[in-house]
Structures are given as C-alpha cells and as structure tokens.
Amino acid sequence: MKPRFSFLVFFISAQTFALSESAKDQVRFLDKPYAITRISSLDTDCVWTKDDKGRLVSEASGPYGSGVCWHESAVEEAENLNDQGILTWHEAPVFDYEYGNKNKCYYEVDKKNGIARLLFGDNVTEREAEECRRPESEIKAIASASLIERKVEFGGYVARKNNLLGSLTLACYTGSLDTNNIMVSEAERMRRYRAILDLYKDDNPSASRITRAFEFASKNLSNRYPLDTRGQYRVAVCDQMVASGKL
Structure with a gap:
C-alpha cells in the first residue's frame, strides 16, 4: 500500500506568508513561476515548477532531493491539485x-x-x-x-531609470545612428534601444516616450546627414527636442 501524505496547499499570495528555509533554498535560484505545497504531517514544503510540456516538476534538490517531495504520492497529489486549478502560481523571485x-x-x-x-x-x-x-x-x-539602480551604458552615455530625460536623450541618440554605421551595427542599435526601453518595462507612459524618441530620430535623423560623421548635429537636435519637451 502506497503511503499517503496529508497536504496543505498555499492558496495565499507569496507576499503574505513566510517561506520556510527549505522552500527558500529551492526558490532562490528559480527563473520561472513556482507553486508551493506543504506536507503538513511532515512539516515540509515542496516547490513545483513546470517543464516545457507543462508537466509538474519538483524543485527539491541537495538535502531535499531524496526526500518526500519526489515521492510518487507527493507528485500525484500535486498534479491532482494543479488539474483542479487549486495551486497558486507565483512569479520567479526578483533580486532587485x-x-x-x-x-x-x-x-x-x-x-x-x-x-x-x-x-x-x-x-x-x-x-x-x-x-x-x-x-x-x-x-x-x-x-x-x-x-539596485537600474541603468544601461554604452558609447560613453548612461541611461538611468530615475533620469527619464537622460534616457530620452540616449534613445534619440540611438535612433539617430545610421543603419549602415560601421561602428554600430543595426542589430546593436536595436539592442541598445531595447535595453533602454527595458528600464521602463513597468512604466508604460515613460516607455511610450522612449519609443517616440527613438522612432523620431530613426525617421528624421538616421541616414539623412552623411556629412555629420561624428553625429554632432544629430546630438544637438536630440538635446533640443528633449529640453523643449517635444519628445
């Protein structure tokens, strides 16, 4: 006869309960959503994630790797709870x-x-x-x-999340680069733009302004001034547009 464990499922959000030390050890290096069940009879937490096919996977490892969380009964119970939509899934930890x-x-x-x-x-x-x-x-x-101060840095310029005007200026500079620039490839230009945009992924109004600044420069400054080899004119335009509040 297979042993059965008494389960308690965490229905509440991750912010409202203290993770046990065993759960912390399993969660701290995760980069994917997770759920937690508690085997109340053993006072043990089990952390679960999903593989690329959507199947539950126990994150028990190290001192917890050979424990009850890997037992077929524990896995079966967790799968049943997941199939019923009872498991509460939490985002991966953010070490900010x-x-x-x-x-x-x-x-x-x-x-x-x-x-x-x-x-x-x-x-x-x-x-x-x-x-x-x-x-x-x-x-x-x-x-x-x-x-942690969020920032990106390239070309001698720094964009910080807490300095939107500076980020707008750098987005404009980046958009103004020629697409056939031998120093900065088109792929690198777009990577830089996405890096600036990512600073404001939780701030839609600011992200929209970053996009407008980049697109303005891409349309009006990039590939239009072959004699401006050092970008001085384009930099001046970007500075003026940001200072005047037009971007």
Missing part, C-alpha cells in the same frame, strides 16, 4: 535589492519574498565568509538592502 561589499560578502535580495542570495568576492577571508553565512547576517541583509 542589494547589500554588502562585492569584494567581500554581497547579497542579492528579493524583499518581496524575504530571500537573499549570498555571493563572495575575490577578497573575502574564510572568517568573513563564515560570518556572512550566519542566519543573522542574512536577516540583516534583507532588512538593510537598498534598491
């Missing part, structure tokens, strides 16, 4: 906060889920590494972490 010294101990932090990833720099000592592994150090890192 940071804390520490990149040359010593450095934490990437997902404050929403209370998860930190510990990384070691080249100059960390064994004693420092041991201190950083302590649970108290991780708790401090999560509490004290600061938001």
